[in-house]
Amino acid sequence: MIKYTKAALFITGCSIIAGIASCNSNSDTKTTKTTKTTVVKDSLPAYVHSRIGIYEPVKLTTNLNVLSVNDRKVLPLLIQAAQIMDELFWRQTYPQRDSLLAVTKDEDTKNFIKINYGPWDRLNNDKPFVSGVGQRPAGATFYPAGMAKADLEKSTLKDKFNQYSIIEKDTAGNLAVVPYHVLFASELQQASALMKQAALLTDDAAFKKYLNLRADALVTDNYIPSDYAWLDMKNNSLDMIVGPIENYEDKLFNARTSFEAYVLVKDKAWSKRLEKYVRLLPELQKGLPVAQKYKQEKPGTDSELNAYDVVYYAGDCNAGSKTIAVNLPNDALIQQKKGTRRAQLKNTMKAKFDKILLPIATELIDKDQQKYVVFDAFFANIMFHEVAHGLGIKKTINGKGYVKAALKEQYSWLEEGKADVLGLYMVTGLLKKGALSGDIKAYYTTFMAGLLRSVRFGASEAHGQANMQCFNYFKAQGAFSRTANGTYKIDYTKFGNAMNGLSSLILTLQGNGDKAAVEKVRKDNAQIGTELQSDLDRLSTKKIPVDIIFEQGADVLGVK
Incomplete structure (x- = not known):
């Protein structure tokens, strides 16, 4: 302590x-x-x-x-x-x-x-x-x-x-x-x-x-x-x-x-390695797994x-x-x-x-799949998450203006969810094209471990809500299962299918600019269930940090 x-x-x-x-x-x-000014009576140490x-x-x-x-x-x-x-x-x-x-x-x-x-x-x-x-x-x-x-x-x-x-x-x-x-x-x-x-x-x-x-x-x-x-x-x-x-x-x-x-x-050396991916953005936009009117x-x-x-x-x-x-x-x-x-x-x-x-990953990912959790995959998943913010749709298709203005307070969490799943979609596509190296199992398994990391941020935080939506959607699609010993095992084929399905759902919600529909999705899906909460509690018992603080200056x- x-x-x-x-x-x-x-x-x-x-x-x-x-x-x-x-x-x-x-x-x-x-x-x-x-x-409002508050009166502090005592702390809750x-x-x-x-x-x-x-x-x-x-x-x-x-x-x-x-x-x-x-x-x-x-x-x-x-x-x-x-x-x-x-x-x-x-x-x-x-x-x-x-x-x-x-x-x-x-x-x-x-x-x-x-x-x-x-x-x-x-x-x-x-x-x-x-x-x-x-x-x-x-x-x-x-x-x-x-x-x-x-x-x-x-x-x-x-x-x-x-x-x-x-x-x-x-x-x-x-x-x-x-x-x-x-x-x-x-x-x-x-x-x-x-x-x-x-x-x-x-x-x-x-x-x-x-x-x-x-x-x-x-x-x-x-x-x-x-x-x-x-x-x-x-x-x-x-x-x-x-x-x-x-x-x-x-x-x-x-x-x-x-x-x-x-x-x-x-870091100029690392930055040089990343240049080639920018040129692929227009092609990646065209291939998004959603109806044409949502990716024009x-x-x-x-x-x-x-x-x-x-x-x-x-x-x-x-x-x-x-x-x-x-x-x-x-x-x-x-x-x-x-x-x-x-x-x-x-x-x-x-x-x-x-x-x-x-x-x-050591605590919650299936033992046989833990070897696929690697830093290069983590780096790529995060990188393409950010790239994915620039893809998709910025204006609604029905005259409601920009998606951000139409969705108001429901925008941030859904946009983070879009970036998560489209980032993974991009990794998948680049691997198939040979523009990215590695094993798809590494990217999917590391993504799953990343979900379990980010949901710990809580339901009040945009990234936490986005990851909970993804977790619950993938679970419903059978993309992973929880084993008898309390670890998560990925079905890699269903994981890819769930990725495409959630991508289409989110882009459609954004393009329609229907705030009420987005709010309903959040209430239904961006919540931590009892079983998952018990697994997250295990991480706390093991004293695995949730996040970091800095010595800086x-x-x-x-x-x-």
Whole structure:
């Protein structure tokens, strides 16, 4: 237990950033009044003590010898900007952090609050672990406390679903839109200045352009030019993903974005190996196992697959389950016109494989099939998951607009499910074409072990819901069976058939844009059954981690 508690202390606190505006919950009345203030009577240390050990500590490092002298000077500046994103994410998720920590006496509880960016257990269906806090608000701090969904849906408020804003209510009950660049002006200006300082130092012209445009975007909320500039970068050694990006925190409308940052060092050798797969995207789109009307769109042709070592996580991507691959930008129009970049976070991915996936496979995969669980298959499955985000359908076929807008809060989990199963479909197709090497049994078995890993994230998390839908669908199709000794054995032929069936189902649901139908599928299928839960409990008994936490920063890298 001690090693997990100690590791949790490495999570960034408020005091790290010199000069940043106070992150006390009273420092921004616009933010704090959107979340109900709670009175903390006492902690629930027994629960916390049983849960904090689910995170395995990992040190984030990389080979700095591949970087120029100037790039090593750039890294600390990027990390400082990332730490500001971390503070802003706290203000979006739980702005009363400092007052909560001040009255919390149990050290494990304090650290668990930091891991979860609040008093709700992100990997256990947002269960409260501090007395008196109540249930986690579906709308986080993006909307006034107690606001009904219908209040905003019926409102004539202009730009009411702007992803870079919050909704406020004045004393007269009138709703208003407040942009992020206004709400968080001071902090965003500081982050922008740090990124411009980094741009002055970097040797790479394309990275310099991106940093300057992204710095401007932080203080204007106009991210499109910097998204295009990011896709134009080809030869940079350093990279940074930064800003309000994902919609996962907004469980009311899936509209508002949360602040986050990744500081990355490109693995150019691995990235070179991945180039060939981008050229196959149009052909892969044509072959999707769904009716023609659901696959008529053409994916962007300027997409990239790259591998990186992450040296810093901040904000949304550091909360709960840690991201091991990304596919950006999220803007559907940019994806169609230009494409996306799929970033494989290799060092984090390898840590999860070694510390989590292999132990799970040893416990739950049939003994005769355990030999097929290999890292190269895990890497490929995750990589093509990200590629698959760019395939399929972006606009509904019946005039309901973009799929994301039509499905609202039901979009994220279904999109993650699409990426899971289409990624596997792509692996299957590439193996048949000879464009990918290996044994199909390795990819399928490793995928199955990956399902058992991801369902542990819980039913409140988009990836957990997506994997539960896949697990239950594949189970119903006989793609695997549970043996008498409590392990899972794959029927490889039925596994492939189930993959095609679920791909068709999800693409059809997305193309139809029927939110009610998607919600019914989630309620029926994205749930953990009693038998599976007992198997997952075995993993906890064996003390197999659910996820990882990081020891990270300039000190860890040695780049002060």
